[in-house]
Amino acid sequence: MGDFFTVSALVVTFASGIRLATPFLLASLGETLGQRSGVLNLGVEGVMLLGAFGAYYTVLKAGSQPLALLVAIAIGIVMGLLYAVVTLVMQAEQGISGIGVFLFGLGFTDLAFQKWVGTPIPIARLEPWPIPGLSDIPVIGEVLFQHNPLVYGAFLLVPIMTYLISRTTFGLNVRAVGETPEAADTLGVSVNGTRLVTIIVANVLASLAGAVVALEVGNFQQNLTAGRGFIAIALVYFGAWRPFGAMVGSLLFGFVLALVNQWGALGIISGSASSLAAMAPAVLTIVVLVFISNRVGQPAALTRPFDRSN
């Protein structure tokens, strides 16, 4: 135990906690926006896998990380349009169609990986961009300011998303459409138009979250994201449909993952115990959902398709 409570060990744990929180944060911010407009997307995990593979494959073939991110964004847009057609035009049951998206992502990325790559080939990982000045501050600098740009970007999105939802006309439309779509419709707000935008943003962020996982690991394998997309959905509930709440939840999960890794590496928990410890995120998800069962703040029209003639 003594090894763990040194400053350097704690710095590593906290820094890697923030890094590991990033995919949760990106995905849950997108899902927060989507759910605020009344759309549930259970397919986050599938889109993450697609984004992860897309980014991995782009780096593998073209060697460019920026291009990999653009590819992930494009994948997000395509999946968003697809999900919009399924839920807005065809008005399919959202809980079910999201599972379809997940299974498609899982199956397709595995197939594509087997077919086009075969054996895992490592790629260049994301490099940290220490922020000049700030990163030199002892402890704090190391924990907060020696990350890769996607980490900064994800955390910057928290205030941006908060402002978007609570201080802009678009956010007003999103909230109205997620709560009482009929009222929004009678005032000339396009319900499906608003939802189309939130679905695309949510899918782009999910796809980017997957890309982050692949670029941080520097490799790809079947089911690379290992349930992070589902946890991100749980974090939306945990965060009471607020970006800041999603961030708190993401950090919590990031730190738990970091601790499990760290303790394993330090030999504090070993062998079969570390396999048990690896279940921590799953157990934590269940505990979190049990305690967050009152659902204060849940958009009233969540999962309800809008049809004017009803």
Place this chain on the structure above:
Amino acid sequence: MSVSTVPEPKPTSPSITPMLEMKGITKRFPGVIANDRVDLSVRPGTVHTLLGENGAGKSTLMKILYGLYQPDEGEIFFEGKRIEIMSPADAINHGIGMIHQHFMLVPTLTVAENVALGLHPALSRADMGPVRRRLTEVSDQYGLKLDPDAYIWQLAVGERQRAEILKALYRDAQLLVLDEPTAVLTPPEVDDLFATLRQLTADGRGLIFISHKLHEVMELADEVTVLRDGEVSGHTTPAESSREHLAELMVGRSVSLTRDVGVSEVGPAKLQVDNLYVRGDRGTDAVKGLSLEVRAGEVVGIAGVSGNGQRELAEAIFGLRPVVSGSIAINGEEVVDHTPKSVRTNGLAYIPEERMKDGAIGDFTVAENLMLVGYKEPPFARRGFLNLEKIKERCTDLVHRYAVKTPTVETPTRNLSGGNIQKVVIAREFSSEAEAMVVAQPTRGVDIGAAEYIHEQLLRQRAAGAAILLISEDLDEIMQLSDRIIVLLEGEAMGEVMRGDATVGEIGLLMSGVR
């Protein structure tokens, strides 16, 4: 005083040229013609009332006007020009506003945010300052006091309606459609609303007022168009008409608007409630220390705007909702915390306010719904096997006795009209020979003809010695049928009056908290 009696023409007085003309509007749905060549014209500065039973086509016509439906045939002219209304946004742009019966408000947003929805470009800073200022101006002008920063969920029903009206006025609607605006209001609130509406017509705005309350129509309207089965069955003015005449136009036959209650022998107490406390869905006390007694051969009416503990009271008596403290006795037997089945065994019948949620199962046939209570008893079932022949015999008899209009007893109940579904529920409950009954909103959403019949049945039960607790938002219904009236406000009894001792106005004041 009604607007039509204002003597000299002012600049804004009713003019001859209509602001709105709907000509030959026809709308078909699979199997039904909802509107059949309907004409409607509204002059500025007047109130045009649209009268009709449920399903007569009023809502369809208004949804067409507001761009929610497209007509199959017909034309709409607004201020002399032919217009196409493809969406609510089009309607708003032309200056048409709608006050929906089920308020179109987002509960989690403030009044100002609700008003601002859809007004500004899709992505810009939501600056509520100017909205708040203009909203305050409009609300001062029309005496519609409301805090712009209050959340809708915090508002009482009357205030929500003001928010709904402000939404239309903020957009400077010249023609306002009000869909049964008085259904949710107390009598004093109705007076305030009418004052506001008169001010709006004095400004030269046109109003379409949808209602089925005949006395309101007579009071407010300049013109009346009556719809029946999708067609215009009459066009008249209050001066040339009478309540009886309007009712006849609505129903298609003459209808009695008064009830002959007769005298009945009052017996021992059958239903007693003592110092009852019940919690509502939000965990706060919905019924607070209520005591009442209903004796055999007596109708006790519970008056009050809905949401004042009526539903919780009914559910607690019937064993559907836990009781915090207090006692409920049926036939002298304590039934607090009994199951509904056990309460029934003690002699209580129940007609719930939401007939499609708690009263009947839509996908079940008429016969199945009629047998929901007695299906286990012989001769309808033996050792767990249903005797379908006996059931059919019994149900055919009930359908006949209670005048349920249904093709067969095997028809799914949801295919029936609201009035006939209610008759199915009533047939089941009244035929159970219970001595005490809780009857909630028996004629809500039911047409005049069926209401007349349901009231007759209720009075027949009273004459036969049943103790009836009648819960209704319809003050006319309460006053016509009840021997005693208890006014409920926020879960407490505001007062009790005997039949004939109080006017609508006095009860209305009690309903709004003035003793």
